[in-house]
Amino acid sequence: MSKRALISVSDKTGIVEFAGELVKLGWEIISTGGTKATLDTAEIPNVSVDDVTGFPEMMDGRVKTLHPLVHGALLGRRDLATHMEAMREHDIQPIDLVIVNLYPFKETLLAGGSYEEMIEKIDIGGPSMLRSAAKNHAFVTVLTDPTDYAQVLSELTENGETLFETRQQLAAKVFRLTASYDALIADYLGKEIHVTDPERTTLTYDVNQRLRYGENEHQAAVFYQTALPTSYSIAQSKQLNGKALSFNNIRDADAAIKIARDFTDAPTVVALKHMNPCGIGTAETIEQAWDYAFEADPVSIFGGIIVLNREVDAATAEKMHKIFLEIIIAPSYSDEALEILTMKKKNLRLLQLDFSQAEVSKKEMEYTGVLGGLLVQNQDVIVETPAEWTVATKTQPTATQFEALKFAWKAVKFVKSNGILVSNEHQTLGVGPGQTNRVGSVKLALEAAFDKPSALTENAVLASDAFFPFADNIDEIAKSGVKAIVQPGGSVRDQEVIDACDKYGIAMVFTGVRHFRH
Template structure:
């Protein structure tokens, strides 16, 4: 096994031709013989550079619409031969196989074809066969062959050649790891797409892949190493956002920002501005308003203490007035589809505040998979895209909710979907006035939410708790009447919950006795 290997012959076959000619020209200038295929060879030749067609090496023309061109011993022998093995060298000489020292390949655009909505036949046709085969062969033989699969590595390759006079073992090992990761990600994309295309919700094997977006100083805690990977999807959010200012996002920042943006996306911008403030992945305030400044203030008023150091998400363009209001307290991240120049100027004075713009909102009704690791495996489920409308709920009490109560119930229900279970949300006039999250007992969540209302009254110097006259949403059914009675004692007038408890009749009777209106959704929103 050798260390530095001179590059005398390179095989280039790329779908993405970004930087191709510059690379080919640089290799040619360093005395490297260029071998290529199809459109890649044509592009190199059109640039006035010498290039040999693979067909010259194999003695066979490209055939079957290009499906067969590199699957030949003249290619794979040149990639796989051990240069320090006498038998391998003898076989190469006997069969006229020349060594290939560098392979530059990027694959057919399968992922892009799927993302653009290609039909079944188009997607199948964009599954690369020869490319992955060559990549795997060259990467296996990294003792002698350098394998480049990413355009962004072209400059590093040339720098290595200039500095080392060839490629070092450490460099080839790094490239080989990237090569195998690329083919693994490619195969994962194909298998995932095919499972969906043929209706396999639970295929025997699932594969997941990601691309490094950011190395982090640490994870949830300083002793935990962490990194952020993207999955290549076009869903607007923290992974696709443009960061305008501030230091790099932390692990917790990304988790909380995602929670905030997914929540605020539930509120259609056509129905007006909405703002969500998140702390530790739970909303501490959510509100609609006539303007974003008003919506922000109403969300902030729900829990002014918890909002400090939080994440703020908007369902539309951040404006200067709202930006000015946000700068009144310390905020970690603000995320919105867009921001005005005035808003960016306001934030520019707050160097530690990160502003992210996404260009759009994620579709809360879209399908997708959610993964969670457990010891020895993964849990995979559909994204919770369930929702209810006024037509979907069932009134189960003697009193029917008013139109205003029903609007607030649906608002509170939407927020509760994004609160860690057990979840209780109090809302009034399309704004939260108390949130109880993540308690082991639903009655404790009810009490905490009511207490948040009392804290809000104290902070705003109100005559009474805003929980009085509010509606309540519960993410799952009340197993006993005690949680509902806690809401009633806090002054709530109406309740929205899934129903389905063995004691529903008992809970309904308690609601009737307290004069509450209550509706069942028939759908729960556990969020663990």
């Protein structure tokens, strides 16, 4: 008895050639619908699944392969006499190879399919056949991906059958596929009825890049992207120059583009090192914004990640080209800028990113892995209204100081806690990230800020990502000459802090919102 293959594919890539070789090897082919039409056109002998089951395809294709003569042929164990006897008794002939693609649920979703279209793209027969064949991989070879055809055909040609290890690998691939497929369906249906915290979550990602190593050279790593791509993401950026991104590059670049999307009103440049901003500048032109960002910390910017939210022009490129940078990210580059930035810098990574989708990206959830679990939260993208902030002190901020406070508050959100940031109205001046006590962060930020020319610090203000627990922070700030502070408020010692500000003539504004970033 010849071996039989069941083929039902929406992706016809290579299927005619593969089926033709199977026929040469003496296999009988069973097919369905469009696959049969394709094979018939190519004059490859095959029989319809209807002829096998003796039951017509019905209900607009919803019922065609859900039949014992199909699933019995896939699930029957060839090493059990009882199974083989049952197959003989019911005239079930084994199926030894299955090639199936699933209905294009994901593709239809990305194309904006209606609810009715999405429901019809939920495949039932395909996953059922794949799961049956994969479960019985001791005897059945199952294929879902045209890239695996060559290996299977080679083994069949050389050995008359596939290797057990190959069947194991292909079976595991099937269950990864069906799990991902079901995860997309569950997510879609959940969103349709606005489920926000389901009793279980199944996430699905596709490989974007296999990395040389992870955070350190002894750590293995892979970069996965969401199955439904996010346009404003490093995964979807276009690399125009340079080496492949590393694990740390990707994390830093991701942090940098999250900062940049909060500064949309004016040309802005973000410089980032080790997940913390080291310079942010905003101006009327992207060149001036670069000058401000560079001036903010010309030491730390060396080897940094740069994001520009406007096209990179030649003048800005000339300035950036003078120093060593790891990555530059922008919505576009002029031809002249590209020529300048790539000149003698084959390793400089240049990424082009779709900034028009920046706002949409804020809807994604944030996932943080912990041992034995996963933390899930909304992104910190709350819309704040400075007009509703409260001035807690007797001293009122000047108009210039208030503009600087707004800038500082927007920027400090991206500094690792305990986070302190000093700025004027258009650039950061000093950043104090991640210290184990807040006064330590205050000292770092002030030291960096007031190491600069007095013209820059004349209107300097300070932002704190969370409340000040003690008045000693204000004592340190007062020594520097900073005359305006923005912070969330909410400490049991708020009054002590307010009194200290009043003592030194410092204006302090409460926002009522905390921005921890661990």
